[in-house]
Amino acid sequence: MKLIQYASLSLAFGLAVFAPIAEARPVSYPGGWTVMQMNNGDMSAAHIHYSPTFKDSIGLYSERNWGEDWHFTGVQYNRLVKRWNTPTSQANLYLKAAAGQADPFGDGADVEAAGFVGVGADWETRRWFVSYEGRAYDLGFDKDARQSARIGVAPYVGDYGDLHTWLMLQVENQPESDTPTTLTPLVRFFYDVQLLEIGYTPESEEFMLNWIVRF
């Protein structure tokens, strides 16, 4: 059992070594797998999910919150509640929920049952991007919440298969954090099935590094 726990922790840390909040595209196409990993200095997270339909995905989520000093691991379900398709845009409304366990590192406290619920929304054209995500955690020994929003613009519009570049600005609010509200300028590179985001948060002097691979 200890070996499994050790392996799980190692995997989580391995995946989250750099380790988000803005989980772009929480669902995929039917039969599609997505691996995403997010790091912003305050937290590191990894999420792998499988989509049986374009409206659902289920997978594993692991998050190490450096600022609040806890680690959550659990099963996460994402649901595309509604999609609005137009000739030039797409908008989505998502619900997310996860159940698992949380470990308060360094407090000597026991691992407790934990979970979170979240809502996400985005609107996107080939030139503009806007998104919002909010989450509330119940960690057993503590409660946590955070929300973030983004606006982005593509300096050029490429076709399928080209390298796409987005310039984005993210505002994040985490009431429990030492710096509750932060602004993070970031650049997103999107090529084929791979997405990479690199940003920097001046308030906390932390780098952001997120990536997604879909297959």
Add this chain to the structure above:
Amino acid sequence: MKTLAIALAATSIAFATPIAGAQEATSAEAATAAQTMVTAKVNGMVCDFCARAVTKVFGKEDAVENVHVDLDNGEIHVTLKPGAEMADDRVETLVKKSGYDLVSIERETA
């Protein structure tokens, strides 16, 4: 002379029949080899993940030889295998399964 004429006629018929048969076979092969390209105009395709979804979903169909996505025009170009068919309602089902909305379908046979 009469015998020669009959022999020539018989020879012509003997050779003519296989040639006609060969022409029919060629026409049939040509008809069998005809390929259809289905162009589906859809709403909601704005990024490479969208294009990837469509490519994957259509690509799993036995009738499909190739899928090309034109994000500029919001179109999916599906080349069917020679002789294969795909009904409009199947195209619509696959577009919906990919997460998008079908606007129109056009077909072109080469």
